Amino acid sequence: MMKLHAFFSLFALGLFSGVLCLGFLAPGAFAASPDAPSGAPGMAVKAPAVAAGKVFAVDALPGRRYSARIVSPAVVNITSRISGEIIEAPFAEGGRVKKGDVLFRLDPVRYEAAVKSAEGARREAEAELEYAKRSLARVKKLWEQNAESRDAYDAAVRTAKTAEAALLAAEADETLARDDLKHAVIAAPSDGRAGVAAFPVGCWVTSSSGALTTVVATDPVRVRFAVSMKDAASLFGSVEKLREEGTARITLADGTKLAEAARIAFTDNSAGADTDTLDVYAEISNSDEALVPGSTVAVELERNARGGALGVLPYAVMHDEKGAWVWVVTKENRAEKRRVEVECTTESAAIVSSGLSAGETVITDGTHKPREGEPVRIVEGE
The missing domain is CATH 2.40.420.20 (conserved putative lor/sdh protein from methanococcus maripaludis s2 fold)
Incomplete structure (x- = not known):
C-alpha cells in the first residue's frame, strides 16, 4: 500500500514540473521557422x-554577324569598237575619272576620210533623187496628155524610187562612218576609278583586243553577304521583311566600325541549292573610299524595330x-x-x-x- 502511494506522489511531481517548464517557454515557441513550406496556417514564408x-x-534588333565582300555596282570593261593606233591615253592609272573624261584616243585619220566619203555619196544620192523626181513629174504630165507611153511613166516611177532607196543607203553609210569616228575617242561611261591601261600609246587595237582598262564605280558601293534561310526566318520572319527592315553595320578589317549603316538594297532571286543561303546586297555611300571593291569586311545584320x-x-x-x-x-x-x-x-x-x-x-x-x-x-x- 505504501509503494502505491509513493508511485502517485512521483507522478504528480513530474506532471507539475512539466507544466512549470511550459510556463517558461516563449509565446511563439510553436511558430514555424522562416524556411517552413508556404500554405501552412500561421507559418512565415521566406521570399525567394x-x-x-x-x-x-x-x-x-541585333542579329547575326557575317563575313561580307565589298562589290562595285558597276564595273565597266573599256574596249575599242574600231581598229586603230592609240595616240593618247590622258588618264591616270588608278585615278578617279568623271563620266565623259577621255581615256584613249585612236588615230582618227581614216575615219575622218570615211565620213567625208560617205557624206559625198549621200549628196550624190540626193542629187540623183531630185533629178528622178523632176523627170517623173514631166513624164507623168505627158502621160496624162497621152503624149507619153505607160511604159515610160512606169520607168520614171521606178527610177525615182530607186534614187530614194539609194539616198537611204547613203545616209546609213554616213551614219556608220560618223559613229566609227566618234569611237576614235574612248571616254569614261560613268564616275569611278580607272584601272591599269592594258595597252600603252602606240599599240594597234581592234574590237577583239579585249579590255583596254576598267572603270569601277566606288560611290556608293554594295556589301554582299550570304544569310542562311534559317537566320532570315528567325530574325525577320520572311525574306520580304529582311528587305524592308534590315540594315547592316560594317566593321572594317582593322576593327573600325562605320557610323553609317548600310541599307538592304535587294536580295538574290534564289537561295543556293548546296548552302541554303541567300545573297543579300546592302548599299552605302563611300565618298571617302574607305570601302574598296573586292575587299572583305564584317557586317552585323540588324532589324529596324518598329515604333514601340x-x-x-x-x-x-x-x-x-x-x-x-x-x-x-x-x-x-x-x-x-x-x-x-x-x-x-x-x-x-x-x-x-x-x-x-x-x-x-x-x-x-x-x-x-x-x-x-x-x-x-x-x-x-x-
Missing part, C-alpha cells in the same frame, strides 16, 4: 531570391502549352505571371510586341522559384 532586369525600348518595340533578356521568357510568359515584379515586390507576344528572339534580346510596358521589372534568373502573387527578393539586377 531572384535576379531581375528592366523592360527596355528597342530601336534596332520592347525588349527583355531572352532567358526571362518562358513557354508552356499556352505560349510565352514572364514573371513581372510588382511595386510590392510580388511575382505576377504575365502572358506576352514574342516577335523574335536574338542572342541578346527577346522582342516583345505586347504584354509589357517600358520600365517594368521582370525576373531574369531564378524563374523557377516564384509563385503567383507571392513576394520575391531581388538580389541582382541586370
